[in-house]
Amino acid sequence: MDQALKKQILSLLSKHRIMTIATLRPDGWPQATTVGYANEGLILYFVCGTDSQKAANLAKDNRVSLTIDSDADQLIDIKGLSMAAHAERITDRAEGMTMMGLMFSNYPEQKGIPFEPPKFEDVAVFRVTPKVISVLDYSKGFAHTDLVTL
Template sequence: MDAKQRQLILEIIESGRDLSLATLREDGYPQANVIGYANDGLTLFFGTARTSQKIKNIQRCEKVSMTITMAYNVWNQIRGLSMAATAHILADDSPESAHAMDRLLARFPTAWDMSPPAEPGQVVFVKLVPVVVNVIDYTRGFGHSELVEIGAGDLPGKTTESGACGN
């Protein structure tokens, strides 16, 4: 990906507040959830209840899709993205889990003000690693989109393998 594409993708990720995450349910139907997220470059993180349906879905199939849209008032201002990614449930005591929590608290510093922190083990963190991004930019014309594949050099430690779905 070139520097201009990367800059626009990061601008959309960093200006968005929520993403719509689609996972695959056991019965074959997709499930979409709106979640708050944080990022470290192109890698995204979220936390959720360990017993949530989306965690059960990810355990079965780590392939996910998501969308993020920047705020807009008229159609010719629409800018957003749709990503295919692999979801990785992070181990509770791992450095990556601590990093995910730090990123989320930096982005949402008042998160714990709403309610006390969950009991240990109730919250799990998930890392979303993009594979391909479809960038939507109507400021360049109605329906303008550009497909960007995420290469090995675009993410630290990215492998070319994508996850498989179990039955």
């Protein structure tokens, strides 16, 4: 992977805290949901309820598509990421707790507000490993994308 492109991807990942992730429902329809995330390099992590539709969908098919972006005042300022990836549930408690801590550290504003993080046993923690990343950058031309296959 081109180092300048990797730097751009990592920069976009670090500037955001939420993503829209699409999983496949049992009836074949995609389901898109907004979740908070954290990343270590190109690997992303998110947490959801153990009885959520996302967790059920991923137990049957771990393929996901996701987007990370934000609104822009000018068309030329649109930048974002789209990924095709695999999401695997983390079953190791120590790893899961570390990743939950990483994710909640993305919200330093939360420190002054009483908040009890969920227990590992009560949530599903997922590791998302990208296979294809599309980098959208309108400053390089309308709907310009750079495609990276991992």
